[in-house]
Amino acid sequence: MKILNYVVRTPTGIHARNAFLLSKIAVRFQSEIQIQKGERAENVKNVMSIMSLHVRFKDSISIIISGSDEEEACKALTVFCEANL
Known part of the structure; x- marks a missing residue:
């Protein structure tokens, strides 16, 4: 298991375009990928x-x-987060 912790730096947060691009990267992999904010976690492969x-x-x-x-x-997700979030 790998965990990537990140603080969002873009003023708009994760909006539709970034969510789409993030999920587009995630679907390339077989691994289960979740995004968590607080106590809530969601599937990254779903915009x-x-x-x-x-x-x-x-x-x-x-x-x-x-x-x-x-x-x-x-x-791949680290590169995306550094460049887009």
């Missing part, structure tokens, strides 16, 4: 699930990756 978390500027999130390709998924 509406990401949007339902209402992630805002300076919110802390965790992306939890578990599966056979978790290392590669973690690298």
